[in-house]
Amino acid sequence: xxxxxxxxxxxxxxxxxxxxxxxxxxxxxxxxxxxxxxxxxxxxxxxxxxxxxxxxxxxxxxxxxxxxxxxxxxxxxxxxxxxxxxxxxxxxxxxxxxxxxxxxxxxxxxxxxxxxxxxxxxxxxxxxxxxxxxxxxxxxxxxxxxxxxxxxxxxxxxxxxxxxxxxxxxxxxxxxxxxxxxxxxxxxxxxxxxxxxxxxxxxxxxxxxxxxxxxxxxxxxxxxxxxxxxxxxxxxxxxxxxxxxxxxxxxxxxxxxxxxxxxxxxxxxxxxxxxxxxxxxxxxxxxxxxxxxxxxxxxxxxxxxxxxxxxxxxxxxxxxxxxxxxxxxxxxxxxxxxxxxxxxxxxxxxxxxxxxxxxxxxxxxxxxxxxxxxxxxxxxxxxxxxxxxxxxxxxxxxxxxxxxxxxxxxxxxxxxxxxxxxxx
Amino acid sequence: xxxxxxxxxxxxxxxxxxxxxxxxxxxxxxxxxxxxxxxxxxxxxxxxxxxxxxxxxxxxxxxxxxxxxxxxxxxxxxxxxxxxxxxxxxxxxxxxxxxxxxxxxxxxxxxxxxxxxxxxxxxxxxxxxxxxxxxxxxxxxxxxxxxxxxxxxxxxxxxxxxxxxxxxxxxxxxxxxxxxxxxxxxxxxxxxxxxxxxxxxxxxxxxxxxxxxxxxxxxxxxxxxxxxxxxxxxxxxxxxxxxxxxxxxxxxxxxxxxxxxxxxxxxxxxxxxxxxxxxxxxxxxxxxxxxxxxxxxxxxxxxxxxxxxxxxxxxxxxxxxxxxxxxxxxxxxxxxxxxxxxxxxxxxxxxxxxxxxxxxxxxxxxxxxxxxxxxxxxxxxxxxxxxxxxxxxxxxxxxxxxxxxxxxxxxxxxxxxxxxxxxx
Numbered sequence: 102x103x104x105x106x107x108x109x110x111x112x113x114x115x116x117x118x119x120x121x122x123x124x125x126x127x128x129x130x131x132x133x134x135x136x137x138x139x140x141x142x143x144x145x146x147x148x149x150x151x152x153x154x155x156x157x158x159x160x161x162x163x164x165x166x167x168x169x170x171x172x173x174x175x176x177x178x179x180x181x182x183x184x185x186x187x188x189x190x191x192x193x194x195x196x197x198x199x200x201x202x203x204x205x206x207x208x209x210x211x212x213x214x215x216x217x218x219x220x221x222x223x224x225x226x227x228x229x230x231x232x233x234x235x236x237x238x239x240x241x242x243x244x245x246x247x248x249x250x251x252x253x254x255x256x257x258x259x260x261x262x263x264x265x266x267x268x269x270x271x272x273x274x275x276x277x278x279x280x281x282x283x284x285x286x287x288x289x290x291x292x293x294x295x296x297x298x299x300x301x302x303x304x305x306x307x308x309x310x311x312x313x314x315x316x317x318x319x320x321x322x323x324x325x326x327x328x329x330x331x332x333x334x335x336x337x338x339x340x341x342x343x344x345x346x347x348x349x350x351x352x353x354x355x356x357x358x359x360x361x362x363x364x365x366x367x368x369x370x371x372x373x374x375x376x377x378x379x380x381x382x383x384x385x386x387x388x389x390x391x392x393x394x395x396x397x398x399x400x401x402x403x404x405x406x407x408x409x410x411x412x413x414x415x416x417x418x419x420x421x422x423x424x425x426x427x428x429x430x431x432x433x434x435x436x437x438x439x440x441x442x443x444x445x446x447x448x449x450x451x452x453x454x455x456x457x458x459x460x461x462x463x464x465x466x467x468x469x470x471x472x473x474x475x476x477x478x479x480x481x482x483x484x485x486x487x488x489x490x491x492x493x494x495x496x497x498x499x500x501x502x503x504x505x506x507x508x509x510x511x512x513x514x515x516x517x518x519x520x521x522x523x524x525x
Numbered sequence: 526x527x528x529x530x531x532x533x534x535x536x537x538x539x540x541x542x543x544x545x546x547x548x549x550x551x552x553x554x555x556x557x558x559x560x561x562x563x564x565x566x567x568x569x570x571x572x573x574x575x576x577x578x579x580x581x582x583x584x585x586x587x588x589x590x591x592x593x594x595x596x597x598x599x600x601x602x603x604x605x606x607x608x609x610x611x612x613x614x615x616x617x618x619x620x621x622x623x624x625x626x627x628x629x630x631x632x633x634x635x636x637x638x639x640x641x642x643x644x645x646x647x648x649x650x651x652x653x654x655x656x657x658x659x660x661x662x663x664x665x666x667x668x669x670x671x672x673x674x675x676x677x678x679x680x681x682x683x684x685x686x687x688x689x690x691x692x693x694x695x696x697x698x699x700x701x702x703x704x705x706x707x708x709x710x711x712x713x714x715x716x717x718x719x720x721x722x723x724x725x726x727x728x729x730x731x732x733x734x735x736x737x738x739x740x741x742x743x744x745x746x747x748x749x750x751x752x753x754x755x756x757x758x759x760x761x762x763x764x765x766x767x768x769x770x771x772x773x774x775x776x777x778x779x780x781x782x783x784x785x786x787x788x789x790x791x792x793x794x795x796x797x798x799x800x801x802x803x804x805x806x807x808x809x810x811x812x813x814x815x816x817x818x819x820x821x822x823x824x825x826x827x828x829x830x831x832x833x834x835x836x837x838x839x840x841x842x843x844x845x846x847x848x849x850x851x852x853x854x855x856x857x858x859x860x861x862x863x864x865x866x867x868x869x870x871x872x873x874x875x876x877x878x879x880x881x882x883x884x885x886x887x888x889x890x891x892x893x894x895x896x897x898x899x900x901x902x903x904x905x906x907x908x909x910x911x912x913x914x915x916x917x918x919x920x921x922x923x924x925x926x927x928x929x930x931x932x933x934x935x936x937x938x939x940x941x942x943x944x945x946x947x948x949x
Contacts, residue, residue: 107616107815110601113570115614117621118628121566137880139857139887139905142545146537146647147571147633148591148603167572169593172637177534179572179603190539192531197541199904201890204542209571213596223570231890238890249880340870341877391531433563446764453765456561456673463563466625466655466662480623481563 112214112222122427124225127254127406128207131227134250138242140203140229145186147209151176157185157390159358165212179211183228184383184401188390191232195395200233219375219408229380230401232387237330239400240363240382241337247367247378247402248338248346254413255422261377261412264350265335265365267328268381271354274320284310289354292317296352321351330363355379359386365402369412377412378404434523436478437464438499440471440490448489451515458516460523475499485522487515498522536638536646546851548649551678551830552631555651558674562666564627564653569610571633575600581609581814583782589636603635607652608807608825612814615656619819624657643799643832653804654825656811661754663824664787664806665761671791671802671826672762672770678837679846685801685836688774689759689789691752692805695778698744708734713778716741720776745775754787779803783810789826793836801836802828858947860902861888862923864895864914872913875939882940884947899923909946911939922946 109115116124132142151168162168167179180186183206195202206228214220229246231239244263251261271292275285291306295317304314327335327349338344347365355364364381368374380402388396413419435455437448452462463481465474478486479501486499487509494515498507500522509518533539540548556566575592586592591603604610607630619626630652638644653670655663668687675685695716699709715730719741728738751759751773762768771789779788788805792798804826812820837843859879861872876886887905889898902910903925910923911933918939922931924946933942 107613109570109610109613110572110574110595110599111597113572115570115610115617116568117614117618118565118567121568124568125566136856136885137883139885141542141856142549143542144540144545144548146533146539148534148537148635148647150534167593167595169591171534171591172589173535175534186533186539189531189533190541193539194541199901203887211572223572234890236891242890245877249877252881336870337873340873342874343877432560432565446760449761449764450766453669453673453767457676459561461560461563463627466658466666467660477623 110222112216112220114221114223122430123410123423124406126423126426127227127409128225130250130253131205131207131404134246134253135205135229137249138203138246140205140246143187143190143204143206144208145180145183145190145206147180147211148177149180149186149189151178153185153189153390154178154181157188157359157386159389163212165214167211167213180208181212182210182403183208183226184230184386185390187228187230188387188395191387191397192391192395195232195397200397201239202230202232204232205229219411221407225406226403227406228401228403230399232399233397234400235384235398237333237363238337239398240330241334243380243400243402244334244347244365245338245341245343247365247380247404248343250404251346251367254409255419256412256416257418258345260370260416260419261346262368262370262372263347263365264353264368265331265347265363266349266351266353267331267363268354268360269328269330269362270324270351273328278310278312280310286358288312288317290356292321292352293354293356295321324349324351334363355381359383359389361385363400367404369415374408374412377408378402431482431484432461433463433478433481433483434461434485435463435519436474436481436483436486437462438471438474438478438486438488439464439468440488441493442468444489444491444493447493451487451489455516455519460516460519485519487519534646536640536644538645538647546854547834547847548830550847550850551651551833552649554674554677555629555631555828558670558677559629559651559653561673562627562670564629564670567611567614567628567630568632569604569607569614569630571604571635572601573604573610573613575602577609577613577814578602578605581612581783581810583813587636589638591635591637604632605636606634606827607632607650608654608810609814611652611654612811612819615811615821616815616819619656619821624821625663626654626656628656629653643835645831649830650827651830652825652827654823656823657821658824659808659822661757661787662761663822664754665758667804667824667826668758668771668789669762669765669767671789671804671828672767674828675770675791678833679843680836680840681842682769684794684840684843685770686792686794686796687771687789688777688792689755689771689787690773690775690777691755691787692778692784693752693754693786694748694775697752702734702736704734710782712736712741714780716745716776717778717780719745748773748775758787779805783807783813785809787824791828793839798832798836801832802826855906855908856885857887857905857907858885858909859887859943860898860905860907860910861886862895862898862902862910862912863888863892864912865917866892868913868915868917871917875913879940879943884940884943909943911943 171177210226211223231243275288353366360381361384362382366376366379382400384398439448455462465477488497494511496509498509595601634650635647655667699712777790784805785808786806790800790803806824808822863872879886889901912921918935920933
């Protein structure tokens with residue numbers, strides 16, 4: 102039997118340094134694009150009262166929760182998403198901030214799903230929300246942010262597509278067909294599945310609504326008129342030079358009940374994977390989460406780290422951009438090589454001084470041969486090695502890549518000299 | 526009755542943007558100092574099999590766990606600390622990396638404690654470990670890193686002290702008194718409590734070991750001889766100019782059973798708070814966690830975000846350093862003010878262009894009066910506002926702090942001009 106203590110739990114990832122670097126690359130891109138758009142970072146707890154999620158979902162809890170009773174007898178849950186927490190937080194503190202709020206969170210979420218390609222039981226989600234602005238200009242701003250994020254991650258025009266839709270289009274359609282509210286909700290559920298489900302099943306589901314599959318497909322492919330909001334979003338993105346990244350696709354409605362207007366999803370151009378990101382307008386959720394205490398319109402989107410990493414790895418120029426960025430972050434700027442053991446105190450003093458100046462410095466902790474120290478310098482990916490011998494502060498600087506050697510004189514400002522070689 | 530869904534769970538923190546900025550400031554300092562010392566970041570899961578913690582503690586589980594059964598019937602636990610996970614990870618992958626490993630993790634941990642000042646039920650821990658090096662040079666390197674972190678956080682000489690000790694001193698002492706292994710372990714437990722417990726109780730505990738409180742206190746205050754390792758650490762730190770930050774204090778033994786050599790704790794100079802950080806050498810833990818598969822010496826330390834933030838807030842120059850750093854990170858570089866609504870498309874195009882150049886740009890999403898837009902610029906803490914009117918690309922740039930106005934001509938390179946004012 103395998104020893105379970107030697108493995109992480111199924112669906113939970115260990116980030117070795119090389120994986121953690123990828124994670125941090127993604128987080129840095131999330132933060133950089135959010136910053137450019139004037140968004141501020143917040144963070145909510147990983148554990149919340151289960152009631153919060155019950156409230157958000159309108160009474161029906163998902164089956165994929167990590168839910169348990171804590172030592173105080175509370176019914177608690179590892180967060181499956183962060184919007185419920187955001188609603189709770191805003192109820193407590195939104196008065197303290199001028200509107201609209203531009204807020205984002207990079208949070209780990211937990212869902213008990215069957216682990217498979219692109220699906221883990223924990224994942225990080227970059228959640229971006231714009232709260233307190235009802236106009237479609239906010240929807241466009243958020244979609245623009247998502248496009249800029251894709252570009253910043255190295256994706257080019259044609260690598261991805263934003264599929265844009267509006268739930269109100271379907272509300273109007275349902276009204277024109279004389280459907281009730283419940284029937285309209287059901288129609289949305291059917292449209293949500295129209296790409297994945299068999300024709301017979303769709304036809305059978307539509308029949309009780311008095312609709313045929315052909316007329317619903319017609320409504321998707323040849324809409325009689327787009328909503329004003331969709332037109333605003335399109336012309337707004339046009340002004341930013343982002344119109345080509347977007348296509349109207351009314352089959353996108355997003356499964357979740359709380360969306361109220363424009364919705365969108367990001368797909369790889371081949372649509373070969375599940376959505377990379379998705380979001381939309383949710384104007385009544387905050388009110389329902391807060392029992393009416395906070396009635397603010399909102400629009401948000403989320404992107405998960407697992408799917409976007411997969412897509413980067415499948416997209417050569419995005420992968421190359423990431424790898425170039427990771428390679429530039431050497432673990433170590435300078436490796437100190439001790440040629441004369443009696444000079445150890447000087448090595449330590451120098452290491453301390455250079456580190457305080459901001460350089461990343463390493464050295465062999467135990468006395469070891471010259472060649473072995475150089476090997477350690479290479480393993481630490483240091484571009485430079487400084488050999489400290491009996492003539493120190495005279496020293497010799499080796500450029501690891503070219504094996505070139507530079508003599509350092511006793512009166513040189515070492516930090517300045519090193520910085521030139523490091524181009525810092 | 527208060528509505529529980531409107532509150533976070535007791536002991537769990539919401540990080541509003543202003544708190545999240547403090548958290549990110551701490552994390553940035555952790556990462557910066559780790560980088561200078563050549564350490565690489567890794568991350569392990571927040572949930573692990575409970576058995577892992579059972580194994581680490583030698584069979585006795587703490588009472589403060591968030592422990593539950595997952596949907597697959599597994600006995601799992603929210604991590605109370607990360608060293609057990611590190612041991613698991615190293616068992617799986619240490620062969621892939623040259624030794625010694627310089628690794629760190631910034632991880633959230635969970636303990637069901639009574640929430641009070643300085644104690645929450647979740648906290649972040651900066652864990653730094655140096656694995657595969659038996660010599661005291663590694664202990665010194667790690668202690669130096671902890672001192673540099675304190676300095677980088679704005680603490681000055683005299684604000685804090687490293688209390689340095691060696692468990693082997695007590696092992697030798699126990700041997701000299703003819704104590705058994707079990708008695709030696711008990712002696713360590715008593716020494717651990719010597720600052721907190723009443724004299725009578727200490728005396729009573731020492732009696733079965735054939736020791737008096739006076740002779741143990743004598744052993745603490747006037748050690749006959751320091752261990753070779755402690756002397757090495759001291760002279761090593763002396764060479765780095767860090768000797769004054771450390772004092773020998775043999776009453777420090779760290780409660781945890783797995784430490785095997787040099788141990789240390791960081792305290793505020795008045796010792797008015799509990800330890801800010803602590804660590805030491807644990808040469809047999811990895812072997813016992815891996816059933817002997819990985820037998821590597823190791824030394825590590827951890828610092829929590831809650832106590833260090835408290836100490837920063839109590840230390841005026843550290844607080845000022847943090848506040849200066851936070852103030853410099855304006856949410857927004859430039860606010861675009863629309864003076865002529867017909868120019869909206871130009872505003873959007875300009876926003877997009879400047880953001881792609883790396884500037885943080887904001888603007889009012891809905892048409893609003895001139896004065897209100899300027900108010901929004903101030904609220905966004907933008908140092909600059911650019912007024913876009915009918916003459917655009919001629920525009921006027923307002924310096925919010927001084928209310929100075931600068932005319933921008935049509936042929937100016939806007940990004941260059943703005944950068945000058947932003948000193949970027």
